[in-house]
Amino acid sequence: MIxxxxxxxxxxxxxxxxxxxxxxxxxxxxxxxxxxWAQIDVQxxxxxxxxxxxxxxxxxxxxxxxxxxxxxxxxxxxxxSAKTMNEKAKASNVISDTLKSLFAxxxxxxxxxxxxxxxxxxxxxSGTESKIxxxxxxxxxxxxxxxxxxxxxxxNFFAKMFNFKQExxxxxxxxxxxVVKVKF
Amino acid sequence: MRIAFDEVRNNSIKSYLLMVIFxxxxxxxxxxxxxxxxxxxxxxxxxxxxxxxxxxxxxxxGDKMILKMSKAKPVKKKEYPHLYHAAxxxxxAAGIPTPKxxxxxxxxxxxxxxxxxxxxxxxxxxxxxxxxxxxxxLEGVVAHEMSHVKNYDVRFMMLTAVLVGIVVLLxxxxxxxxxxxxxxxxxxxxxxxxxxxxxxxxxAILTPIIGELIKLGISRKREYxxxxxxxxxxxxxxxxxxxxxxxxxxxxxLVDQANRATAHLFISTPFRKTKGFVTNIFSTHPxxxxxxxxLEKM
Numbered sequence: 078m079i080x081x082x083x084x085x086x087x088x089x090x091x092x093x094x095x096x097x098x099x100x101x102x103x104x105x106x107x108x109x110x111x112x113x114w115a116q117i118d119v120q121x122x123x124x125x126x127x128x129x130x131x132x133x134x135x136x137x138x139x140x141x142x143x144x145x146x147x148x149x150x151x152x153x154x155x156x157x158s159a160k161t162m163n164e165k166a167k168a169s170n171v172i173s174d175t176l177k178s179l180f181a182x183x184x185x186x187x188x189x190x191x192x193x194x195x196x197x198x199x200x201x202x203s204g205t206e207s208k209i210x211x212x213x214x215x216x217x218x219x220x221x222x223x224x225x226x227x228x229x230x231x232x233n234f235f236a237k238m239f240n241f242k243q244e245x246x247x248x249x250x251x252x253x254x255x256v257v258k259v260k261f
Numbered sequence: 262m263r264i265a266f267d268e269v270r271n272n273s274i275k276s277y278l279l280m281v282i283f284x285x286x287x288x289x290x291x292x293x294x295x296x297x298x299x300x301x302x303x304x305x306x307x308x309x310x311x312x313x314x315x316x317x318x319x320x321x322x323g324d325k326m327i328l329k330m331s332k333a334k335p336v337k338k339k340e341y342p343h344l345y346h347a348a349x350x351x352x353x354a355a356g357i358p359t360p361k362x363x364x365x366x367x368x369x370x371x372x373x374x375x376x377x378x379x380x381x382x383x384x385x386x387x388x389x390x391x392x393x394x395x396x397x398x399l400e401g402v403v404a405h406e407m408s409h410v411k412n413y414d415v416r417f418m419m420l421t422a423v424l425v426g427i428v429v430l431l432x433x434x435x436x437x438x439x440x441x442x443x444x445x446x447x448x449x450x451x452x453x454x455x456x457x458x459x460x461x462x463x464x465a466i467l468t469p470i471i472g473e474l475i476k477l478g479i480s481r482k483r484e485y486x487x488x489x490x491x492x493x494x495x496x497x498x499x500x501x502x503x504x505x506x507x508x509x510x511x512x513x514x515l516v517d518q519a520n521r522a523t524a525h526l527f528i529s530t531p532f533r534k535t536k537g538f539v540t541n542i543f544s545t546h547p548x549x550x551x552x553x554x555x556l557e558k559m
Contacts, residue, residue, distance in 0.1 A: 109356070113356065116353055120353075197342075200342045200343065200346070201342070203346075204342065204343070204345075204346030204349070204350065205346075207346065207350045208346070208349060208350040208353055210350075211350045211351065211353045211354035211494075212353045212354075214354055214496065215353055215354050215355070215356050219356070
């Protein structure tokens with residue numbers, strides 16, 4: 078006769094095994110979330126480091142568009158003081174928009190447009206912009222995977238036990254996605 | 262990109278399998294030659310030592326061999342900043358380290374990736390591609406290659422190029438040495454005939470195996486998959502579709518440095534579009550128009 082305790086033991090063993098595998102995969106994903114968030118931060122910082130150079134280069138040429146430059150400087154310091162992810166996302170979008178309008182305005186200055194330094198900075202900045210977008214995309218992909226993982230049954234039960242919380246997506250608001258109108 | 266995980270395992274298994282097949286194949290060949298010279302074990306052991314060492318070299322520096330064969334040069338960020346930014350950005354999107362970037366000085370429009378894993382990978386584009394594609398199109402092509410890196414396609418494709426390449430070379434060499442040198446040390450007439458039969462046999466066995474191995478390496482599914490993953494990475498399928506259209510319409514698809522062993526690495530077949538025997542046997546790439554259609558439907 079089979080001892081019922083053996084069966085109970087086997088089942089309990091399987092459950093423990095399942096929880097261990099689940100726990101480890103959730104931890105792996107959570108670290109990926111952290112890592113991909115760091116990637117966004119690296120790129121945001123890189124862009125912020127480039128902006129003073131840009132302002133310096135453009136300043137001499139743009140006598141009449143002081144506000145554009147002021148907006149950029151303001152947006153740059155705004156993201157430094159942003160604390161939550163939402164604030165950061167918003168501030169980041171503001172920088173993107175102000176940069177776009179700056180480059181649009183710079184089209185009006187043929188000597189500025191031909192400036193070697195500006196051309197390099199523009200390439201560097203648009204490269205960084207697209208890296209920010211890609212980093213955000215990757216972050217959201219990973220967060221989505223993480224959130225699905227801890228919401229699924231029966232993982233959701235254990236997620237509560239280990240206090241795994243859903244991570245926030247790095248969102249860009251629809252209104253901000255539209256191309257900004259540049260006023261001259 | 263969760264599908265990538267299965268693909269990585271699949272490619273790793275296939276890679277090791279390919280190495281084992283290669284070692285067995287060369288070992289058998291060595292034994293065969295050994296038998297012919299009345300010492301099977303010497304032939305076998307030499308062949309095994311050679312093939313094991315060669316597989317290891319192929320695994321660890323096959324990418325360098327391929328880069329050298331293709332005359333690819335490493336590029337600095339200053340020379341092609343937009344290419345660099347595309348590679349860095351798409352590596353971030355794929356969640357892998359940025360591969361090394363190389364350029365082949367060739368007017369043809371083509372690109373490939375190689376390496377053994379995501380940490381040791383290289384992406385190569387021709388200068389023709391850089392001059393004729395716009396930013397979105399270039400990003401599409403780089404994303405396609407990035408998917409090959411992420412899925413470990415590069416490992417399997419590199420091993421196919423390196424291991425199959427040497428088999429092609431060896432069988433050519435054997436054919437020549439047996440045909441021209443075989444008769445000299447034959448003491449009786451029967452042995453000379455024996456050699457020819459042996460050579461014929463070996464080649465008859467080798468050639469279809471080589472063909473199969475190359476086909477295995479290419480697998481059209483792999484290209485469709487990389488296209489689809491590229492669309493996921495860039496979130497902009499028209500970029501790659503337009504790039505493929507430009508590539509297919511280009512009158513000069515030939516990459517001078519490509520050969521039978523490395524052809525399957527490229528994003529589009531590096532040979533002229535003639536309907537010859539060789540191009541059919543080694544036709545390694547899915548129809549480019551079909552790939553464009555699939556991208557347009559996404």
